[in-house]
Amino acid sequence: MTSTAHAARMRFHVDGWDPTYGSSVENAENTIGDSTAKVIPDLELAPADWKPISPSHVPDPGAVLFVDGVRRVEARIWIEQPAAEPAPNAINRADDAQMALCASYAAGTVCCCPDRGAHLLTIESRRGLFTTATNAVDVPTTAGTYQANITFDDQEENLAVLLSTALQRRLGDLEILVAASARTALAGHGVAAGSDLLVVDGPLRGRTHLPRAVGLIKSHRTAYLPPDLHAMVSALAAGERTPVFLMGTSWDRHAWYLRLPCTPGAPWAGIVRLECAADIPAPEAIALANLSQLVLPRYASCEYKDARAPQNLVPVAGLERELRRRLGNPALLSRALRVAAVS
Template sequence: MTIAAPASRMRFHVDGWDPTYGSSVENAEHGIADSTAKVTLHTELAPADWKPISPSQVSAPGAVLFVDGVRRVEARIWIEQPPSAPATSPGNTVRDARMALCASYAAGTVCCCPDRGAHLLTIDYRRGLFTTATNAADVPTTAGTYRATITPDDEDQNLAVLLSTALQRQLTDLEVLVATHARTALTGHGIPEDSDLLVVDGPLRGRTHLPRALGFIKSHRTAYLPPDLHAMIATLAPGERSPVFLMGTSWDRHAWYLRLPCTPGAPWAGIVRLECAADIPAAAAIELANLSQALLPRYASIEYKDTRAPQNLVPVAGLERELRRHLGNPILLSRALRVASAS
């Protein structure tokens, strides 16, 4: 009698991220998409010499500032347009309506410094009306005024995407504002001038003019490196980083990959991408890469505390909670908008 050999057991890893946030690899179903970005690989090492880089000794900054912003659409509204055609009968006119977004958004900064530890340094929040309707005006409510931002119409772009982009621009501007105010506030902390490091949660686009600033990208949807070097990223040990490279899409920046401390698992578990300005010398970019490698792992989150661990850094997670609290109760805000629309 022939006895079949037991089938080999399938090995698998569970993505630690809460599925409601997607995945740390955003195109997980189809793999990371290839990029059309222009990449210069020899900023730090020649491509043939690329290898994981271990941490090095660096001087710690006087303070680390973590900047983040949150946004929430409170309601989609329709703004009536002036009559677009003459009346076909007495008292009858042809009217059009444009969709718009009423949204709340907030940004803030957490300071991590030797004397006071991690503490909230600056915070600001706004409410806005985002639309292509040229007759739009501010919407006052009992819960605050939604300031009108009129965006030029673009027939080639989906309206929802157009308005969402306008909202994101306003949020980015607010993040720049709170970051600038945070550095001003550091003068009362006894921190030497120009000795802080600014870490922006998300790409650095629109903020590359900020000195000593890093963009911190938690998830990955595009493979920017050639296949052999892209595969090398999965071999990084916790605390190791890739060499620095220069990347150009619609904007230019220096970039590198870093693996944060995490439970062994999926090939890209704990991998983040860091960015800094393209117009600084290569040596300065490498210095920032070494600094990020020494500092950021200590702020990595832990799985049982955060469903986006380890990429959702602990100070950023706390800042997100505080920012969402400042947005207000969405039920009350929706009710205030309905009351305003009826008055």
């Protein structure tokens, strides 16, 4: 038995993310699981030639637009279901009601351009009632109206997951709306048409039709690349990226990994995955990869300022704070819903 005094010193690294956000590598074992995704790795380099790609000299975009959204469930409510033939003096029972979510959500865009620096460009907020109850209607309160969103009751899907997915779908629609309006608002910024870069915080699914857009994924659950190529990701230096590859799961996209500048530590510290539309030519996808490699490290957050550094980019962090402020005070909203329930 080796004594404590003579035991080899254990080396370890601490994940920089606040544990309340989980980990930048997301599963119970804190390792990245295998994937069944179809991957075509030879778009930029043949697999045998894969190597970390250093930043290249490319022109700066006229503006960088950062899009993000936030959501918050204010209350779970129960919607009573009318009986087909109500008995006289019937009393409503718990099993005569369906659970629903009352939630607020918001999306916005931060523009970073030479003339005005970083500034809020567009912002929209909504309140919604998410339910499978077909008799649901809007819920007016003193804090605003929760618009009824009725979704199909899939008996094979967990109800909580079903309603959360419906909420996320509405948030995605709102992000598309603010992204489109942001580009319209750029007309008065002196930015040449077609020279901006749109960075969506999160997967690009459902938004691949947006031109010059990349999705930024901060955390990782799955190893999409073959083992020999996947191993190269942890070897990236700050500012380096992998070659671009084509990836297909339930939807197709171009993708690449990039390491943002950060304190050396865990193998995947500072790693983000970027993705863009699959239906653009490979040279255009590679150009977007080069542009992201130039732009995004500039906006990486610092560990002492952000619990999710460096992946949570500074403009996105600021946008999240403003969006959550726009959602309103949760205690007041919850009270307004309780008052509305008995009105």
